[in-house]
Amino acid sequence: MIEIKNIRKAFGDREILAGVSGTFKPGDTSLIIGGSGTGKSVLLKCMIGLIKPDEGEVLYDGRNFVKADKELQTEIRREMGVLFQGSALFDSKTVLENVRFPLDMLTDMSMAEKIERAEFCLQRVGLGEAGDRMPSEISGGMKKRVGIARAIVMNPKYLFCDEPNSGLDPLTSIKIDQLISEITDEFQITTVVITHDMNSMLEIGEKIMFLYQGQKLWEGDNSKLTHSNIPELNEFIYANKLLRETEHQ
Structure with missing residues (x-):
């Protein structure tokens, strides 16, 4: 299990993350969604140690990754798998x-x-x-x-995927989503996916965290995604639906 507690990060005078907290459980495909510049990629980088948060904790099965010594950080990193946006x-x-x-x-x-x-x-x-x-x-x-x-x-015990469907056609995107979901369930991995792909949200979002201007505005599963009373989330979903419809034309 991964727990993030009150993660804050600023670059200069610009606050990117304003106290984000959440829990990600083994066997679940958890999504972090939001528009460009909302802080989701920075949050991912804080979670895997590419960026150190200004405040807050990242706990891997109770182990504080942010305050860990080099030996413990190396141990935790060995338990991570990362799929980068461009495959790398x-x-x-x-x-x-x-x-x-x-x-x-x-x-x-x-x-x-x-x-x-x-x-x-x-x-x-x-x-x-x-x-x-x-x-x-x-x-x-x-x-x-x-x-x-x-x-x-x-x-790995923990799998991180950064925009796994970026640049893929819709059919291939579905296959990648299914593969990530199957592997997560099969090996009981704690999986965190950064995405703005509408199909991913609706198909594999067992837990979804919506970020807006560095804050967590909504959290739930995909069955509740389109029934929220959060205007910013509804606008985000509507914009993505329009994008998907345009791509299919």
Whole structure:
């Protein structure tokens, strides 16, 4: 379980996060949504340690990541998997080598063990035959799946996905959503997804946190998403519906 408590972050005079709190549970696909500049990406970076919050706590199963010493922070980071927005694959490495990379860097497993684990993860995301291919030889959706395989190769307790459907067509987006949801449930991972994708909100949002101007204005599951009395949330949803309809025309 991940708990965030009163997270505040400012850059100069501009307050980005104004005391955000929440809980993310194992086995749930939790979404953080909001328009551009609302603080959702900064919140994610505070959670994974790329940015240090000015105030507040980030607790991983009770362990305070913000105040942890270097040894404990390293221990917690080893339990994280991260899918970056652009997949962030190494162009010079094969698909299998990309998935194997965290094992090369962070474990003392034998090469045979690392290859076996990487191949298992590729099989799990439906790319068992793609290990020898280069990133330039696969589609955008396949790159996302390689990114997911790499994110889970260390058998993480916590999975973070930053705009996993960015740049994908609607059908591929649905497949990526389903894969993230299945893996979360199968391995009982605590999954946090940053997204503005309407389909993701409606299909896999077991818990949704809506940020507006650095504050949490609403929290609930996807069954309640379109029935809130929050004008800012309703406007956000309406704008996304229009965008999806335009994309389908």
